[in-house]
Amino acid sequence: QPSDHELDTPFYTSCQEPATTSHQPREKAALVMLVRNSELLKALKTVQSIEKHFNQWFHYPVVFLNDEPFSQEFVSVMNASVSGEARFEHLVSRKEWGYPEWMDVSDVKDAKEAIKQQGEDGILYAGMETYHHMCRFYSGKFYTLPALRDYKWYWRIEPDVDFYCSITYDPFVEMAKHDKVYGFTIALSEEPRTCPSLFRKVADYKEQHNIPTTELWKATVSPSWVPWPLRSFVMPWFFPSHCDRSGDGWSLCHYWSNFEIANLDFFRGREYQRLFEYLDKTGGFYYERWGDAAIHSLAVQMLLPSHKVHHFEDFGYRHDWFYQCPANTPNGQLLESESLPVGSYYPEREGGIGCRCECDGSRTRNYPAYCTNKLKQPNTARRIGTLELIRSW
Numbered sequence: 001q002p003s004d005h006e007l008d009t010p011f012y013t014s015c016q017e018p019a020t021t022s023h024q025p026r027e028k029a030a031l032v033m034l035v036r037n038s039e040l041l042k043a044l045k046t047v048q049s050i051e052k053h054f055n056q057w058f059h060y061p062v063v064f065l066n067d068e069p070f071s072q073e074f075v076s077v078m079n080a081s082v083s084g085e086a087r088f089e090h091l092v093s094r095k096e097w098g099y100p101e102w103m104d105v106s107d108v109k110d111a112k113e114a115i116k117q118q119g120e121d122g123i124l125y126a127g128m129e130t131y132h133h134m135c136r137f138y139s140g141k142f143y144t145l146p147a148l149r150d151y152k153w154y155w156r157i158e159p160d161v162d163f164y165c166s167i168t169y170d171p172f173v174e175m176a177k178h179d180k181v182y183g184f185t186i187a188l189s190e191e192p193r194t195c196p197s198l199f200r201k202v203a204d205y206k207e208q209h210n211i212p213t214t215e216l217w218k219a220t221v222s223p224s225w226v227p228w229p230l231r232s233f234v235m236p237w238f239f240p241s242h243c244d245r246s247g248d249g250w251s252l253c254h255y256w257s258n259f260e261i262a263n264l265d266f267f268r269g270r271e272y273q274r275l276f277e278y279l280d281k282t283g284g285f286y287y288e289r290w291g292d293a294a295i296h297s298l299a300v301q302m303l304l305p306s307h308k309v310h311h312f313e314d315f316g317y318r319h320d321w322f323y324q325c326p327a328n329t330p331n332g333q334l335l336e337s338e339s340l341p342v343g344s345y346y347p348e349r350e351g352g353i354g355c356r357c358e359c360d361g362s363r364t365r366n367y368p369a370y371c372t373n374k375l376k377q378p379n380t381a382r383r384i385g386t387l388e389l390i391r392s393w
């Protein structure tokens, strides 16, 4: 039975009064968005959504990052839309954006060949060289940017995402207060063809450095249902690239990194950066299409105790066609006779997890439930039955 301080519950449920919390001290924190000039309208949509639901009360700075200089139009539109300071950073150093320094001309040629091949094989986004640069950037170099040096916390945002509920407390302050390092909303399963050798590389690293097995690591390596003699002998023998030496493999579940609220000190610290450098040296960001979400997740699961990870289940959030929608009502339950159209908000029905959520929390509280449950604190994960699992899809 976990003690109370180990339980990962929402910091607050339902609505707070941001007018009072806004007088409280701020953390050294920024909202951060990597974005192209061509994505101005989508980026604006995100900024408007997060201003409306959060930053109009808290006025945190927004740092925009780009591998090209920002257009005048981008700068003036964002200056007019962000209620805190808007900052614009052009990543000029070749170390931050592009192929790693250890790659020589012929390595880069190999990498370009590999990228072309991945594109022809139809692996999602893998035929785009810039996508590989983006994933490598967000996996490592992002954290050591001089532009982020003065911040302790970042909240990652992306063009074309929606926030559905009001966030009426300061998540940075709560993360600090509760000793959290990493916060997520949606958890998904990774496309295996983007990372055939990733888990094995990380598992090797874990062994080389004698890193003890955490609860989170145990929760994401999968086949506990495979009996022990088979796990440690048969599995590595038949699936050598997908297992560690004890026969455990990665469930492919990962935190979706387009939303993150996290402590920069962890990611720019020696332990994480050493792991990143090791992975970068293998070339897997180019010879395969390792995503930053998978890298962050495996690192968090390997290096952090479970009580330092927080699931923001009270945030309504959408990226692409996946979303999380907390219920405004207690337990997400509606009366049998009710049906609540998407977008509707009934003030008299407060008392649920979310605050003024403009989405239908009775239908989807999280998607998909399998990975979310696996990656929530192992000691607090709801044990869900098969029927519930099927229904939640």
Ligand code: GDP
Residues within 6 Å of the ligand: 033, 034, 035, 036, 037, 039, 065, 066, 067, 068, 130, 131, 134, 157, 158, 159, 258
């Ligand atoms: P997805 O979320 O995996 O579909 O990938 P996105 O296309 O949304 O890219 C993730 C983030 O990186 C978004 O914030 C993009 O704006 C940004 N991004 C991706 N590629 C580039 C690039 O080449 N240049 C810049 N400046 N931003 C990029």
Ligand code: MN
Residues within 6 Å of the ligand: 158, 258, 319
């Ligand atoms: Mn995206």
